[in-house]
Amino acid sequence: MTDRQPFQSLSDRLAGRLPDSALHDGVPDWLEMPLRHWISASLEEEYDTARRVCLRLRLTPRTKQNYETRLVRADIPELLDVVDAILQSHPGWSRSENVYNVHRMAGTFEYWIDRLAELQDVLSDGGSSYRIELDERRLVRRVGNTVEQALDQAVVAAPKDAAAHIRAAWVAAYGRNPDPDKAFNEAIRAVEEIACPLVEEKRADSNKSTLGTVIGQLKSMPHKWNVILPDRSGDPRNAEGVVVMMELLWHAQHSRHGGGASSRRQNQEEAEAAVNLAVLLVHWLATGVLRAA
Numbered sequence: 001m002t003d004r005q006p007f008q009s010l011s012d013r014l015a016g017r018l019p020d021s022a023l024h025d026g027v028p029d030w031l032e033m034p035l036r037h038w039i040s041a042s043l044e045e046e047y048d049t050a051r052r053v054c055l056r057l058r059l060t061p062r063t064k065q066n067y068e069t070r071l072v073r074a075d076i077p078e079l080l081d082v083v084d085a086i087l088q089s090h091p092g093w094s095r096s097e098n099v100y101n102v103h104r105m106a107g108t109f110e111y112w113i114d115r116l117a118e119l120q121d122v123l124s125d126g127g128s129s130y131r132i133e134l135d136e137r138r139l140v141r142r143v144g145n146t147v148e149q150a151l152d153q154a155v156v157a158a159p160k161d162a163a164a165h166i167r168a169a170w171v172a173a174y175g176r177n178p179d180p181d182k183a184f185n186e187a188i189r190a191v192e193e194i195a196c197p198l199v200e201e202k203r204a205d206s207n208k209s210t211l212g213t214v215i216g217q218l219k220s221m222p223h224k225w226n227v228i229l230p231d232r233s234g235d236p237r238n239a240e241g242v243v244v245m246m247e248l249l250w251h252a253q254h255s256r257h258g259g260g261a262s263s264r265r266q267n268q269e270e271a272e273a274a275v276n277l278a279v280l281l282v283h284w285l286a287t288g289v290l291r292a293a
Contacts, residue, residue, distance in 0.1 A: 007125075008020070023127055023128065023129040023142055024127050024128060024129060025129050026076075026077070027077075027079045027080060028126070031123075031128060032079070034122045035122065036072055038119050038122060039071055039072050039074075039083065040068070041115060042086050042090065043068045043071065043086070046090070047066075047068070048091075049089055049091060050066075053067075053082065053085045053089050056085055056089065057078070059074070059078070071086075080139065081176065083139065084138050084139045084176045087132065087138050088137055088138050090112065092109065092112025092113075093112070093137060095108070116132060120132050128142070129142055130142060133167075133170070133175075135167055136167060136168070136171045138176065139175065139176050140175045140176075143174065150279050153283055157282075157287050158190070158193075158283075158286040159286070162193035162282055163190075165186045165187075165193060166187070166190035166279060166282050168182075168186040169186035169190060169274075169275045170183075173268075173271045173275040174272070178271065180265065180266035180267055180270060180271035181255045181265060181266050183271035183275050184255060184270070184274050185253075185256075187274045187275050188250065188253060188278070191246070191249065191281045191285070194285040194286055195214045195246070195285055196209035196210070196211075196213075198285060198290070199214045199217050199218060199225075200217055211250050214246065215243055215250060218243050222239060222240065223238075223293060224292060225291070226290075227241065227284075227290055227291070228291065229241075236293065242281075242289075242290050249277050249278060249281070252270060
């Protein structure tokens with residue numbers, strides 16, 4: 001359900017307070033019962049799914065518990081992992097819609113779609129710091145609406161492979177189990193999917209183009225490229241600004257090769273910054289902000 005404006009309690013409105021927009025990590029008290037209810041509803045008539053989730057999470061049913069009961073009665077710190085594992089494992093994603101089934105019964109495509117909508121509402125209404133990433137079928141951390149809209153715009157504008165890489169980068173940075181090294185790899189690959197054939201078509205065709213060689217090409221022939229934003233005099237601006245952003249992303253990846261003096265694992269803050277930068281670059285490259293002069 002979509003509200004016309006952010007919810008605000010009567011007492012807050014009367015007191016002149018701003019709407020509560022805080023996001024909450026973990027499972028606060030008010031989210032525990034709705035999440036347990038969702039787990040139970042999602043696993044109705046899904047014995048194999050419940051078993052798979054328990055095995056993947058290394059959870060052993062306790063005395064007089066079956067797999068479903070073990071998940072529904074999971075400890076509070078386990079609940080979000082259970083929800084995330086169900087999203088990754090549920091067969092409802094791949095079931096074809098049965099046009100003859102007019103009832104939204106357990107086990108049907110329609111029933112799973114209802115459960116997804118229910119979970120999205122529960123997480124949003126409860127102020128959870130997580131939301132469902134439908135394309136990746138898992139939970140990701142919620143960030144500001146403006147940032148998420150930028151991702152959506154980049155995905156829509158980008159070619160298929162670049163869109164897949166930038167989504168994978170996003171999940172690696174903001175998912176339940178962040179992987180900063182993977183976030184960097186996928187972010188750079190997303191940019192390369194567009195930049196390489198745009199700037200170095202022949203090298204890209206022979207799989208010899210990288211973001212590093214693209215940067216070199218743009219720097220060596222600055223007169224051949226400009227951006228849609230004019231300079232102070234109103235003339236076309238060269239690609240220097242785009243090159244700086246590309247270099248920020250390229251040179252910040254210290255996990256690319258092992259054994260070097262500066263080689264190390266990326267940290268979470270670096271990964272988030274890299275992915276956000278890559279989102280902007282993907283959108284700019286996909287929409288023609290960088291163009292041949």
